[in-house]
Amino acid sequence: MISPQTTSAAITDPGRAAQVLERFRQPIEESLQRALSDRGVPLYEMLRYHLGLDGGSPVQGKALRPTLCLLVCQALGGDWTKALPAAASIELVHNFSLIHDDIQDEDRERRHRPTIWSKWGVPQAINAGDAMFCLANLTLHDLRPLCGDALVVEVLDVLQEATREMIEGQYLDVSYENTPEISLDAYFDMIGRKTGALLRASVEIGALLAGTDATVRQRCRQFGEAIGRLFQIRDDMLGVWGESDTTGKPADSDIRRRKKSLPIVAALSYGSPEVREELLTIYAGQEVADAQIVRVLQLFADLSVRERVQVMADEAYQRAMALAGEIAFTPGGRSDLEALASFLLERDR
Numbered sequence: 001m002i003s004p005q006t007t008s009a010a011i012t013d014p015g016r017a018a019q020v021l022e023r024f025r026q027p028i029e030e031s032l033q034r035a036l037s038d039r040g041v042p043l044y045e046m047l048r049y050h051l052g053l054d055g056g057s058p059v060q061g062k063a064l065r066p067t068l069c070l071l072v073c074q075a076l077g078g079d080w081t082k083a084l085p086a087a088a089s090i091e092l093v094h095n096f097s098l099i100h101d102d103i104q105d106e107d108r109e110r111r112h113r114p115t116i117w118s119k120w121g122v123p124q125a126i127n128a129g130d131a132m133f134c135l136a137n138l139t140l141h142d143l144r145p146l147c148g149d150a151l152v153v154e155v156l157d158v159l160q161e162a163t164r165e166m167i168e169g170q171y172l173d174v175s176y177e178n179t180p181e182i183s184l185d186a187y188f189d190m191i192g193r194k195t196g197a198l199l200r201a202s203v204e205i206g207a208l209l210a211g212t213d214a215t216v217r218q219r220c221r222q223f224g225e226a227i228g229r230l231f232q233i234r235d236d237m238l239g240v241w242g243e244s245d246t247t248g249k250p251a252d253s254d255i256r257r258r259k260k261s262l263p264i265v266a267a268l269s270y271g272s273p274e275v276r277e278e279l280l281t282i283y284a285g286q287e288v289a290d291a292q293i294v295r296v297l298q299l300f301a302d303l304s305v306r307e308r309v310q311v312m313a314d315e316a317y318q319r320a321m322a323l324a325g326e327i328a329f330t331p332g333g334r335s336d337l338e339a340l341a342s343f344l345l346e347r348d349r
Contacts, residue, residue: 017343020336021062024070024080024087028063029053031088035139046128047135050116051095061111065198066091068227068340069206072220075333078210085142086155086205092136093163094198097170099129104174105257133163147209155205162201169194176260180280187265188229195235196228203227219327226320230344233313236261238348240297241306246349252293258283262312263305264296270303317345 033053038044048054052061066087074080101107102115103125109115117125140159143152172190176182182190203224207217239254240263254261264283268276279299282292300306320341324334 016336016339020071020339021064021067021343024067025063027081027084028066028070028087028091031084031139032091035088035092035135043124043128043131046116046120046124047132049113049119050099050110050128050132051091052111061095063091064231064340064344065094065202068199068202068224069209071333071336071340072203072206072329073210075329075337076207076210076212076216076327077330078206082143082146083206083209085139085146086159086209087202089136089139089159090198090202090205092132092139093159093166096129096132096136097166097198099125099132101170103129104170107253151208154208158201158204158208162197165193165197166195169197173259177258179260180284181268181276182260182265184265184269187260187262191229191232192225195232196225199228199231200224216327219323223320223323223327226316226323227341227344230313230316230320230341233262233309233316234344234347236263237306237309237313240300242348252297255293255296256288258285258288262309263300266308266312267300267303267305270305270308271299275299275303313345317341 032051033048036044036047036051036053045054069087069090070080070083073083098110099116102110103117103122107115108118115125116128120128136159137156140152140156143155147155169190169192172186173194176186176190200221201224203220204217207220212220236254239259239261240252255264264279267279271279279296282288282296285292288296321338324337324341327334329337
């Protein structure tokens with residue numbers, strides 16, 4: 001695990017964060033099960049399998065995005081039960097992207113089980129991802145009797161805009177694999193779309209369904225953006241230094257796939273011309289051999305890349321905490337959100 005070797009700005013109570021993540025799990029899962037009710041086609045078995053709702057998954061997803069939506073709604077004085085359809089829709093959108101992401105990255109495992117494409121093939125995995133996206137939109141209809149059509153349209157606009165940005169970010173992420181070098185600014189723009197957009201939308205939709213005004217919604221958008229940056233920076237750290245037994249993905253997977261994740265972008269930004277040339281040569285090949293991975297990790301260590309990236313994560317965390325302090329959350333709600341942010345800064349999967 002990487003966390004014992006890093007210095008973080010958070011003071012974490014892992015038990016508190018786990019309680020927050022578990023608080024809404026059952027109603028979220030019940031909402032997802034309703035959305036995936038069997039229509040006589042085995043396709044829905046694939047979707048339940050991917051979500052870990054088939055009874056056979058040893059590790060389920062964190063359900064971070066729907067939890068954030070419900071938690072923010074409650075922390076702003078709203079009725080979180082009325083936000084459940086939106087929370088389920090957000091989770092379905094996220095998982096549609098994961099199904100397609102596994103195909104694009106050729107990842108054979110997720111959460112310690114075969115991915116949909118490696119189990120059922122690429123064509124059916126594409127169908128599964130498309131179906132998940134369609135169901136996400138249909139699930140929003142369940143908001144109509146709870147909130148009215150006008151508010152449903154607002155929620156749909158926020159979610160679809162975030163989905164568009166997420167796909168743009170995924171496009172950039174894939175395209176950067178064939179780009180020798182990108183800047184830190186380009187990297188942060190990409191993750192702001194790929195990861196930040198849906199996390200931002202999760203927070204904003206929670207605020208919207210709590211009935212807040214435009215000023216609070218804007219602050220919540222900014223809070224969600226900071227959470228998104230924090231989440232992806234930590235994800236990039238795990239892609240290089242995480243333990244495969246914990247993450248559910250092969251160790252050093254981002255280096256092996258030559259992904260332009262933050263560690264390599266930072267190394268190319270801070271390295272000498274000689275180091276940059278060596279790294280660019282390694283990443284220019286069709287495959288990164290085991291000996292080259294060892295060399296990349298040594299160059300990262302020489303440049304203190306892990307420590308530099310941790311500073312960036314700490315800055316995103318502090319930004320999120322400062323914004324949380326400016327939003328009129330209930331004391332308990334603010335404490336819960338702070339616990340989640342601390343967890344994201346130090347998570348190991």
